Amino acid sequence: MNATPTYLPEGLPAPLDEEGVNAPYWNGLRDGVLRVQRCGCGQWQFGGEHLCHRCHAWDPPWVEIEPRGTIYSWERVWHAAHPLLKSRVPYLAVVVELPQAAGLRMLGNLLGDPVQAVTIGAVVEGVFEHHPQHDPPYTLLQWRLC
């Protein structure tokens, strides 16, 4: 796997899935696949949960969905909370809504010019941002305008 430039500098906290509930999500991202939970009762769920909150079935199964959605909300960070980001401001983070998964939402960075105008409702597609040097390796899902 080739190292690709990451949107934010290496060294930020890596995601930790303490209870293992979200392994299908994180493993999927490393393989370039986006998965979310969809219970047998039809309920969509993200992040992963032990239970379906609707029918209380244990461990709702994960299904693959297309990483494509619309910008639901956004923020532009000018004052960094992490020392590694002090020289990397501004940067953009977005909440993306996934219509193909009943409107589930996810959070990520919006790739590209950090001072660009951001429009709620704009269509975005997922970009798999690999962090192969990290031990263990992990992948983040980022977003760019279509």
Next chain:
Amino acid sequence: MSQRTLRGRAAIVGVGETVYYKHGQAPVPEFRLALQAILAACADAGIDPHDIDGFAGYSNDRTDPSRLAAALGCRRLRSTTMQWGGGGGGCAAAVGNAAAAIAGGLADCVVVFRALAQGAQGRFGQARPQPTAGAEMAWMAPYGVQSPAQKYAFKVRRFMHEHGVRQEALRAVALASYHHAQRNPRAVMHGRPLDAARYDASRWIVEPFHLYDLCLENDGAAATVLVSAERARELRGKPAYVLGVAAGSDFRTFANPVNAPHYASASFVNVAQEVFRMADLGPSDIGSVQAYENFTGGVVMALAEHGFFRPDAANDFMQPEQLVAPDGRLPLNTSGGNLAECYMHGFELVIEAVRQVRGQSTAQAKRHDTSLVIGGPLVSPVSSLIVGSEDTL
């Protein structure tokens, strides 16, 4: 008794606070600050501190009630309650827990307090570098979304988008708080006024928040003391009765990472209904509001959810002149609040509501038989409290 309610069952009979310091500048330890505030509240009430038999706290306060009871020489310790949840979401709920303990016969004299000395304990707005992020932060920290302002800006932006709310509505909260702080000698920002031009020129922290949209970080302590309504009438001061209190949030408010069904919410849809129901009052009966400003945007959202205006009317309602005492339509944060009096995690707001009802505020609202405290918008759980004078019972 068929109706389950705390209305009129208990009263705040004393308030006290330390000097409010800039963060890291308290000259004494946090525990000592707590003792100072509690003794001040007891002195205000005319209550012997040995008679305290309960403590109520929130936000994982580090000050242990058993240690307090030993230090104060309390004759016995009965109720000790901690409201779950961080930030100021519990500042009103903790008063409710104290009132419930009294009404239920679990205690007779309960202190509610918050003590904060962040200098020794790290700050809220700074991320301590960690190699990994678990639980809810696993979804955010890898993307540089770490501080509370960064976590909650999305909700405010979405609310502004859905309802056409302009930056000026947020600005009005800051202007009202700073305006009132100029009348309050206790306020950290006393003598440091804010006007619209200064707000507009201030730097962005995270859009849509300017510097002045965010709370301060301070050191200090604040306390109230509650007794039963019957006992309150025997004391020398004017009681502020608990008329209504409610805590909690809504359906899956905390669904991670950003999947609350009602996302653009301050979490008060249910709580606001409950607090008014218990108080048997409506928004038009409220003389002033003390609303927790973690961020100004959350205040606008919380006021809308309490029914003071429809979200689509936020721009019209949130005019600075309408939010200032004595004559504004809804005097807001009449001590200066978290933005300009002191960030005592909202407990300064509880004290100010009592001062309004007693007629002891430095910015008295024209109508002051009732005051509403709104604790912790955007987080979960949140809480609200309505206090009132004897006339409102």
